[in-house]
Structures are given as structure tokens and as C-alpha cells.
Amino acid sequence: MDTEIALRVDGADHRLTVDTRTTLLDALRERLGNTSPKKGCDHGQCGACTILLDGRRANSCLALAVAHDGADIVTAAGLAADGQLHPMQRSFIEHDAFQCGYCTPGQIVSAVAMVEEAATGWPSAVTYRHPDGTDGTDTGPVDLAANPDEIRERMSGNLCRCAAYANMIPAIQEVARS
Amino acid sequence: MRPFRYERATDAANAVALLARAPQAAFLGGGTNLVDLMKLDVARPELLVDVRRVTPRTIEQLPDGGVRIGAGVTNSDLAADPLIRRRYPVVAQAVLNGASTQLRNLATVGGNLLQRTRCLYFQDITTACNKREPGTGCSAIEGHNRDLAILGTSPDCIATNPSDLAVALAAMDATVQTIGPDGSRAIPLTELHRLPGSEPQHDNVLTHGELIMAVVLPPLPFATRSYYRKIRDRASYAFALVSVAAAIDLVDGQVRDVRIALGGVAPKPWRATRAEDLLRGGPVDEERLRRAAEAELADARPQADNAFKIPLARNAIVRTVLDLVEAAP
Numbered sequence: 001m002d003t004e005i006a007l008r009v010d011g012a013d014h015r016l017t018v019d020t021r022t023t024l025l026d027a028l029r030e031r032l033g034n035t036s037p038k039k040g041c042d043h044g045q046c047g048a049c050t051i052l053l054d055g056r057r058a059n060s061c062l063a064l065a066v067a068h069d070g071a072d073i074v075t076a077a078g079l080a081a082d083g084q085l086h087p088m089q090r091s092f093i094e095h096d097a098f099q100c101g102y103c104t105p106g107q108i109v110s111a112v113a114m115v116e117e118a119a120t121g122w123p124s125a126v127t128y129r130h131p132d133g134t135d136g137t138d139t140g141p142v143d144l145a146a147n148p149d150e151i152r153e154r155m156s157g158n159l160c161r162c163a164a165y166a167n168m169i170p171a172i173q174e175v176a177r178s
Numbered sequence: 179m180r181p182f183r184y185e186r187a188t189d190a191a192n193a194v195a196l197l198a199r200a201p202q203a204a205f206l207g208g209g210t211n212l213v214d215l216m217k218l219d220v221a222r223p224e225l226l227v228d229v230r231r232v233t234p235r236t237i238e239q240l241p242d243g244g245v246r247i248g249a250g251v252t253n254s255d256l257a258a259d260p261l262i263r264r265r266y267p268v269v270a271q272a273v274l275n276g277a278s279t280q281l282r283n284l285a286t287v288g289g290n291l292l293q294r295t296r297c298l299y300f301q302d303i304t305t306a307c308n309k310r311e312p313g314t315g316c317s318a319i320e321g322h323n324r325d326l327a328i329l330g331t332s333p334d335c336i337a338t339n340p341s342d343l344a345v346a347l348a349a350m351d352a353t354v355q356t357i358g359p360d361g362s363r364a365i366p367l368t369e370l371h372r373l374p375g376s377e378p379q380h381d382n383v384l385t386h387g388e389l390i391m392a393v394v395l396p397p398l399p400f401a402t403r404s405y406y407r408k409i410r411d412r413a414s415y416a417f418a419l420v421s422v423a424a425a426i427d428l429v430d431g432q433v434r435d436v437r438i439a440l441g442g443v444a445p446k447p448w449r450a451t452r453a454e455d456l457l458r459g460g461p462v463d464e465e466r467l468r469r470a471a472e473a474e475l476a477d478a479r480p481q482a483d484n485a486f487k488i489p490l491a492r493n494a495i496v497r498t499v500l501d502l503v504e505a506a507p
């Protein structure tokens with residue numbers, strides 16, 4: 001069943017008619033030609049399709065486009081402003097934090113969102129180290145740079161088939177520090 | 179995926195009415211489970227009724243000290259909520275131990291509670307599965323059953339309920355508020371899901387068109403010290419082999435109250451009432467805990483590949499409650 005929807009993608013407005021079955025990932029890739037989010041598993045298991053959906057990271061492969069009519073989307077391609085790479089993109093390059101690069105746009109979008117989440121005090125499973133849970137009641141910012149375990153936990157929704165994880169940690173730490 | 183119609187409900191009553199009229203319709207929350215199952219051709223709704231905008235998206239303190247969580251609250255917002263973090267840390271921890279941030283940003287509380295089993299055969303339409311297609315048989319009983327249930331199973335189905343959140347809510351004595359074609363009602367969380375018996379196709383007691391509106395947590399002062407321990411094959415982003423939600427109220431070394439619920443071991447979040455009853459009113463030490471856990475697991479019926487869950491669950495109960503006791507001020 002066809003439905004008309006509006007999407008704002010990397011700052012540009014689009015109107016398009018989609019079948020109700022179309023996911024945001026397919027709308028972006030197949031209809032709008034934005035191939036920066038990747039299709040890894042198409043089942044929410046790998047994170048390659050990660051986008052910012054109304055400011056929050058989300059797997060675009062499980063989100064129906066009709067359900068997100070009017071959404072404001074940012075893909076990895078849209079993170080670069082005025083021809084300048086986003087600091088996270090630059091840091092991934094400087095730290096050699098990828099190999100084949102297939103998971104990388106998803107990793108970078110995820111990492112950008114994660115730095116933001118930690119700054120606003122969102123907890124992770126690792127934030128609660130103490131068995132009675134009281135650690136998690138400190139709602140202040142989480143220091144990612146000093147806690148690589150926090151980064152590992154918060155990035156666990158992004159798999160890397162090439163296992164470039166080891167270099168992603170310092171790449172993200174550097175951005176988190178600045 | 180099969181074609182379907184999509185409608186955005188205008189309010190909760192409209193959502194219920196839309197479903198009541200269409201036997202092959204389903205509510206849509208974040209879609210992180212339903213859309214996945216539609217891609218796999220396991221779920222075949224002809225109509226999706228989007229309920230994210232008509233289920234409450236707020237978390238509020240109630241006059242009696244309890245807390246009401248709207249069914250439309252995302253899993254991320256639930257875990258980050260200061261009230262939940264302070265008053266019911268076990269709930270925030272359970273949510274944070276499930277899925278990934280990307281999924282939790284989409285997933286709703288209502289959808290989380292009604293997510294379907296991760297049994298591999300249930301998700302594979304080329305295999306026999308009584309839950310998916312009643313009467314076809316259970317492929318898991320003679321097949322891969324390492325991840326499946328040891329308690330509450332039936333000869334027709336041995337699937338586990340995958341929700342971490344539900345385990346924590348079961349321990350807290352939460353209640354689920356619904357509205358449906360026959361009006362509204364409140365269901366104890368521990369009675370929301372059902373055991374498979376001879377009808378494994380019914381995961382829960384809700385009727386077609388019954389919409390979860392909210393989850394209510396009772397005031398439970400001692401839950402400020404509570405803990406969720408999840409044991410899985412990798413450190414993160416995996417479903418539980420065994421999990422334990424626990425809270426304990428110790429007065430002068432005696433257990434005034436204790437809450438224990440298990441995940442990964444049964445078709446529903448498993449409230450360990452037998453263990454709790456044995457612990458209440460006495461002191462708590464490793465030996466008493468072990469006996470209580472063993473009593474809880476006495477009826478366990480493992481399959482060929484999952485007998486390891488019995489000692490794992492026992493040890494997880496003992497360790498989790500001991501950790502809470504040892505952390506007591």
C-alpha cells in the first residue's frame with residue numbers, strides 16, 4: 001500500500017511515496033540514493049544501518065518509513081559540515097579504526113550519539129558496577145575517555161566483522177576527551 | 179514481507195476499536211520485534227495500528243508513592259529516568275542489559291513486555307513449531323535447546339520469554355494497566371504471561387485488541403537496593419542464559435522481605451516465590467540461600483543441552499543476593 005511521507009535527510013527535505021513495507025534503511029538507500037547507512041543483517045543485529053533519528057541513534061532496518069513520517073534524519077554522510085569531516089570521522093581515520101569500512105558509517109554515527117548520551121548522563125549497564133545499584137543513581141555526565149569499558153558496552157550494538165574494535169576505542173576516547 | 183495497511187491511531191479507544199474490527203491486525207510500538215518477525219514471515223498482520231502516540235510517554239510518581247510508566251516510554255528513557263534509577267535500580271539495570279542503545283531508542287515499554295520468544299525454530303518458518311503453527315510439533319525438544327527453558331515448560335513448547343525488563347518488573351510486583359474491547363483492567367505482571375500448556379501459541383492473557391497503557395510500580399522502599407545480574411554468552415548485546423532480579427530488606431540481619439525473579443529459564447518471567455518464602459523471617463547466609471535456590475529449582479526439567487542452567491541459576495541467585503547483603507551499609 002502506497003503512502004506519501006516527508007523526510008528530512010542530512011538537512012534536505014524530501015517527499016516520497018513508499019510502500020508501507022519500506023524500512024527507513026531502504027527508503028534512504030533505494031529511494032533517496034543515500035548509501036551511507038549499510039545493510040548488514042537487516043534484522044537489528046549488527047548496527048551497520050545506524051542513523052540519527054530525530055537526534056537519537058536507531059537501527060534504520062527495523063523502522064518502518066511510514067511510522068516515521070516527518071522525521072529528521074542524519075546519516076554518517078551528513079555529519080560532515082561544509083566539506084569538513086566530523087571530528088569522529090577524522091579520529092577514525094587517524095586511528096586506523098576500520099578495515100573494510102562496511103560497518104564504519106554505523107560505528108561513527110553510533111559513536112557520535114554515544115558521546116552526547118554520556119554527556120547528558122545516560123547510564124549504561126557498566127555504569128552500575130556496584131552490586132546494590134547505587135552507582136547508577138549518580139546522574140551526572142559519564143567520563144568515557146577514562147572508562148573504555150563504558151565505550152565497549154555502549155558500542156556493543158555495532159558489530160565489526162573485521163574486528164577493528166581495538167582502534168575504535170582510542171579513536172572514540174580522543175573525541176570524548178575534547 | 180507481505181503487504182499490510184498502516185494506520186496511526188488517533189487515541190487509545192480508536193486503537194482498540196481498529197484492532198477489534200480486524201482479526202489479523204496488530205499494534206505497532208517501535209517495531210523492533212514485530213517488523214523483524216514480519217520480515218521472517220512469522221508475523222503476518224494485514225493491518226498495523228501505530229500506538230506510539232496514543233500510549234503515555236511519561237513516567238510519573240503516584241500519590242501513594244508508586245510510579246506509573248507509560249507504555250509508550252522508550253526503553254532508553256525508562257533506563258535514564260532519575261526516579262527509576264534511584265527508586266528501582268533493578269529496573270534500569272534490566273533494561274540497560276537488553277538489546278543495544280539503537281534498539282532501546284526505538285523500543286517501547288509495551289512492546290518490550292510483549293516481544294516474542296527468540297527460539298530459533300519459532301523464527302524459522304521452514305520448521306515445525308507449536309507456538310507459530312499449533313499442532314505442527316516442537317522442533318526444539320529434539321533439537322537445539324541449549325538456550326531454552328527448564329521451568330514451566332510443557333510437552334508442546336519449551337521456549338523462554340526473552341524480556342529482561344519483565345523479570346525486574348516481576349520482582350517488583352508491578353501491575354500492567356490495559357484498555358480493551360471490554361474496558362480497562364489491571365493485571366499483575368506475574369500473571370501477564372502464561373505457561374505454554376497445550377496452547378503455546380498464546381504467550382499472554384491479553385485478548386485481541388487489548389492495549390497496554392502503563393506499568394505501575396508499587397512503592398517499595400527497599401528496592402533502592404536491588405540488582406539485575408544477567409549471564410550470557412558474551413558480555414553485551416545477547417539474550418540471557420540466566421538472569422536474576424533481586425532486592426532484599428534486611429532488618430537486624432533478618433530477612434523482612436526479599437524479591438527474586440529469574441529470566442532465561444522459563445516461558446514467563448519466573449518469580450521465585452518458593453525461595454523467597456524460605457528466606458523470609460530468617461537470617462541470610464550462603465547455605466540458606468543455596469537451599470532456597472535449590473528448592474526453587476527442584477521442579478526443573480532440563481532438556482538434552484540445557485541442564486547447565488540449573489546450577490547456573492542456583493549460583494546466580496546465591497551470588498546476586500549475597501552481593502546485595504554484603505553491599506548493605
Ligand SMILES: Cc1cc2nc3c(=O)[nH]c(=O)nc-3n(C[C@H](O)[C@H](O)[C@H](O)COP(=O)(O)OP(=O)(O)OC[C@H]3O[C@@H](n4cnc5c(N)ncnc54)[C@H](O)[C@@H]3O)c2cc1C
Pocket residue numbers: 043044045204205206207208209210211212213214229233249253275276277278281284285286287288289290291292293294340341342343388389390391415416417418
Ligand atoms: C538484536 C536484538 C537483540 C535484542 N536483545 C534483547 C535483550 O537482550 N533483552 C531484551 O529484553 N530484549 C532484547 N531485544 C528485544 C527488544 O527489547 C524488543 O524488540 C523491544 O523491546 C520491543 O519493543 P517495540 O516497541 O519495538 O515492540 P514492537 O516490535 O513494536 O511490538 C512487539 C509486540 O508487542 C505488541 N505491542 C506493542 N505495543 C503494545 C501495547 N502498548 N499494547 C499491546 N501490545 C503492544 C505488538 O503488537 C507486538 O506483538 C533485542 C532485539 C533485537 C533485534
Ligand code: SF4
Pocket residue numbers: 295297298299300306307308309310315316317318319326334335336337378
Ligand atoms: S520451543 Fe516452543 S517456540 Fe520453540 S520450536 Fe518448540 S514450540 Fe516452537
Ligand code: FES
Pocket residue numbers: 038039040041042043044045046047048049050059060061062
Ligand atoms: S542492518 Fe540494521 S542492524 Fe544490521
Ligand code: FES
Pocket residue numbers: 097098099100101102103104159160161162163164
Ligand atoms: S571494518 Fe570491516 S566490518 Fe568493520
